[in-house]
Amino acid sequence: MTLSFEDFPPGPFGSFGPRRVSREEIISFAAEYDPQPMHLDDEAAKHGMLGGLSGSGWHLCALMMRMLCDGFLLRTASLGSPGVNELRWLSPLRPDDELMLDVEVIQSRVSNSRPDTGIVTFGCRLRNAGGQILLEAVTPIIFKRRDSDAA
Amino acid sequence: MTLSFEDFPPGPFGSFGPRRVSREEIISFAAEYDPQPMHLDDEAAKHGMLGGLSGSGWHLCALMMRMLCDGFLLRTASLGSPGVNELRWLSPLRPDDELMLDVEVIQSRVSNSRPDTGIVTFGCRLRNAGGQILLEAVTPIIFKRRDSDAA
Numbered sequence: 001m002t003l004s005f006e007d008f009p010p011g012p013f014g015s016f017g018p019r020r021v022s023r024e025e026i027i028s029f030a031a032e033y034d035p036q037p038m039h040l041d042d043e044a045a046k047h048g049m050l051g052g053l054s055g056s057g058w059h060l061c062a063l064m065m066r067m068l069c070d071g072f073l074l075r076t077a078s079l080g081s082p083g084v085n086e087l088r089w090l091s092p093l094r095p096d097d098e099l100m101l102d103v104e105v106i107q108s109r110v111s112n113s114r115p116d117t118g119i120v121t122f123g124c125r126l127r128n129a130g131g132q133i134l135l136e137a138v139t140p141i142i143f144k145r146r147d148s149d150a151a
Numbered sequence: 152m153t154l155s156f157e158d159f160p161p162g163p164f165g166s167f168g169p170r171r172v173s174r175e176e177i178i179s180f181a182a183e184y185d186p187q188p189m190h191l192d193d194e195a196a197k198h199g200m201l202g203g204l205s206g207s208g209w210h211l212c213a214l215m216m217r218m219l220c221d222g223f224l225l226r227t228a229s230l231g232s233p234g235v236n237e238l239r240w241l242s243p244l245r246p247d248d249e250l251m252l253d254v255e256v257i258q259s260r261v262s263n264s265r266p267d268t269g270i271v272t273f274g275c276r277l278r279n280a281g282g283q284i285l286l287e288a289v290t291p292i293i294f295k296r297r298d299s300d301a302a
Contacts, residue, residue: 062184088234
């Protein structure tokens with residue numbers, strides 16, 4: 001079944017994962033997109049503010065997106081997203097972390113400009129096995145409304 | 152020379168690029184982190200809202216980060232970032248786009264809690280060769296203050 005706007009009423013939606021992140025993945029993402037020493041090199045990272053190798057914050061965002069896709073987004077009538085309202089990196093991503101993603105629907109409303117669609121604002125939270133929150137994001141996603149299939 | 156907090160007064164900072172993005176890169180990022188049909192498959196993308204293959208919004212963010220690193224961030228006393236205040240995906244990333252990144256300093260202030268550091272809030276804008284804005288982001292980055300070297 002394809003999920004539509006109507007399937008996302010405000011409230012807790014679900015938890016997804018775990019997704020284990022290896023040292024190799026952390027270094028490989030950083031080498032391509034965020035080659036700062038604390039994301040690439042154990043020795044340099046030891047002397048940095050985070051006291052050891054940590055993943056790029058953008059790597060965390062990309063992992064969150066993959067977990068959203070596998071969790072439910074690929075089974076929806078999603079029309080994309082205009083952006084992210086707020087994004088906070090709260091604790092560093094470490095090698096071998098096992099990530100869980102908690103998703104809630106903060107707001108859900110029919111679009112004024114395109115009434116065959118609705119905008120669902122999600123609150124997303126990535127945590128590690130120790131319960132530390134690594135990332136919080138508030139992001140709207142646009143979905144088709146179920147009634148719009150006939151249109 | 153390593154750039155410190157004092158090197159980022161409010162105002163225009165610089166433009167960086169171009170960075171060309173291939174179809175292969177777009178598909179490879181999407182396969183790993185955002186496997187929605189419009190980012191993976193020309194045929195599926197043709198029937199989608201964006202009318203043709205487009206890159207993941209998170210790929211754009213990762214590319215922005217790399218351009219920030221190469222542009223100036225790797226030559227700074229950066230201590231990382233607490234997050235992103237606002238992120239807007241305005242136009243789709245297309246195969247063979249040549250990206251330019253415009254950076255301005257929106258605000259620059261000494262940290263209250265850690266007076267040896269300062270917080271610089273950047274406005275970042277990614278545009279293609281046709282002048283379309285693809286992404287806008289407002290993001291704070293923490294830097295050491297120059298005077299703090301002696302501490």
